[in-house]
Amino acid sequence: MQAIQGLHHVTAVARDQQRNIDFYRNVLGQRFVKRTVNFDAPDTYHFYFGDRIGSPGSILTFFAWTNMPRGVRGNGETNALAYKVPQGSLEFWQEHLKKNNVSTNPIEMRFGEKVLSFEDPDSMRLELIESESNSPTKFWEAGPIPQEYALQGFHSVTLWVDELESTAELLKNQMGYQVAGQEEKRYRFIGDKNVSGHIVDILHRPGKMQANFGAGSIHHIAFRVPNDEAQLEYQSLIRDAGYRITEVMDRNYFHSIYFREHAGILFEIATDTPGFAIDEPVETLGETLKLPAWFEPNRKAIEESLLPITLKAFEK
Ligand code: ZN
Numbered sequence: 001m002q003a004i005q006g007l008h009h010v011t012a013v014a015r016d017q018q019r020n021i022d023f024y025r026n027v028l029g030q031r032f033v034k035r036t037v038n039f040d041a042p043d044t045y046h047f048y049f050g051d052r053i054g055s056p057g058s059i060l061t062f063f064a065w066t067n068m069p070r071g072v073r074g075n076g077e078t079n080a081l082a083y084k085v086p087q088g089s090l091e092f093w094q095e096h097l098k099k100n101n102v103s104t105n106p107i108e109m110r111f112g113e114k115v116l117s118f119e120d121p122d123s124m125r126l127e128l129i130e131s132e133s134n135s136p137t138k139f140w141e142a143g144p145i146p147q148e149y150a151l152q153g154f155h156s157v158t159l160w161v162d163e164l165e166s167t168a169e170l171l172k173n174q175m176g177y178q179v180a181g182q183e184e185k186r187y188r189f190i191g192d193k194n195v196s197g198h199i200v201d202i203l204h205r206p207g208k209m210q211a212n213f214g215a216g217s218i219h220h221i222a223f224r225v226p227n228d229e230a231q232l233e234y235q236s237l238i239r240d241a242g243y244r245i246t247e248v249m250d251r252n253y254f255h256s257i258y259f260r261e262h263a264g265i266l267f268e269i270a271t272d273t274p275g276f277a278i279d280e281p282v283e284t285l286g287e288t289l290k291l292p293a294w295f296e297p298n299r300k301a302i303e304e305s306l307l308p309i310t311l312k313a314f315e316k
Contacts, residue, residue: 001233003176007154007197008083008224008254008270009048009059012124013071015215017045017064018309019121024049026314027100028083029145032286033276035309038063039251040172042295043305051137051153054253054276056224057196058137058153063219066307070123071214075162075205076264078218082111082155084196089149090116093128096149111181111188122216128171129155135195139142148224153196157221158186159265160211164204166262172201174234174241175223194229210264220258220266227273228255234269252292253278287311 014020024030034048045064060081073079073179085093090107093116097104104118114130124289124296128151137153145151148158161167164187171177177189177200185205191198211217225231231248235257245259254270261267276282289306 001176001237002226002230003191004223004225004234004269005192005198006195006224007056007157008056008154008222008268008272009061010059010078010154010157010221011063012081012122013068013215013217013219014047014062014064014120014122015066015068015070016121017047017066017307019129019219020047020062020064021309022312023121026144026312027097027102029140029143029150030058031140031143032062032311033059034253034290035288036252036290036292037295037302037306039249039292039295041212041293042298042302045309046073048276048286050255050276052140053056053138053154053282055137055196056270056272057135057153057198065215068204071217072209072212073125073160074211075160075234077160077211078157078246078265079160079203079211079222080117080125080127080158081213082129082157082199084131084133084152084155085128085150086133086148086152087130090114090128090130092149096145109185111183120216121180124216124218127155133196137196144316156197156199157218158201158203159266160203160205160208161205161263162208162210163263165200167202167265170241174238201272220268222256222268222270224272225269227271231255231257231269250292307311 030049033054038044038046047062050058117127133152171189180188180190187202189200243259250254
């Protein structure tokens with residue numbers, strides 16, 4: 001059975017939909033690759049940001065939940081998302097973020113790489129890490145950031161847990177990750193080295209407060225499998241290991257199964273196929289509201305329940 005290669009997508013919660021788009025698209029230079037609704041709550045948006053085509057390992061998605069109280073950080077959650085950036089680009093990002101009124105923390109070293117951390121407008125924790133890119137993403141030429149500085153898909157996520165062993169065992173025994181090192185309380189696990197988002201870090205925080213889910217929290221992280229067949233193999237394997245895992249859900253752009261690991265963090269396993277070009281051409285991704293076939297009869301009511309959003313112009 002093939003090991004999990006890396007992350008497929010990460011999903012978080014944003015309160016202000018326009019602010020969310022302005023930040024990820026116009027400030028961080030991620031392409032807005034899909035404008036759709038939350039399939040479990042179709043009167044709210046679901047946004048997808050990624051590289052030019054929304055490659056697995058570059059996709060950050062948001063549920064836009066206007067009235068959600070702010071989340072509180074703690075154990076039992078995915079606490080941070082890191083993107084890869086080219087070597088020598090962090091000075092550009094320090095300046096660029098400052099110009100856009102985003103305050104950054106001093107650059108720190110982690111496993112020999114430079115890390116710049118900051119928060120998104122909902123206080124979600126983001127990191128840019130100078131790292132050799134071993135699988136270049138599809139650069140969005142029309143975007144606001146020059147290619148020499150542009151984000152290159154995910155580097156890693158950081159999980160905060162009270163108890164290390166059970167999460168570590170799951171990654172190693174069921175998901176095919178390898179132990180890659182330890183720095184103080186941070187334990188690193190790696191999947192396939194040839195894909196974006198192949199690193200999972202666990203920060204061991206025994207006895208610390210549990211997280212309280214809300215706006216700015218990461219809702220779940222999705223790992224990738226190539227196709228439906230591999231997904232079903234994982235469903236059996238993880239069920240046999242004693243986890244309660246869902247049936248396959250059709251997310252239109254991929255198929256998904258979900259389970260909570262022992263620390264309480266929601267994991268998803270998603271297929272690479274069919275991808276975001278299934279219902280609109282790559283050239284115009286994200287420009288209009290896309291609905292799965294089963295919601296099309298309700299399009300008018302759905303559109304009326306959503307606030308208007310705009311893709312604002314930016315300086316190149
Ligand atoms: Zn998901």
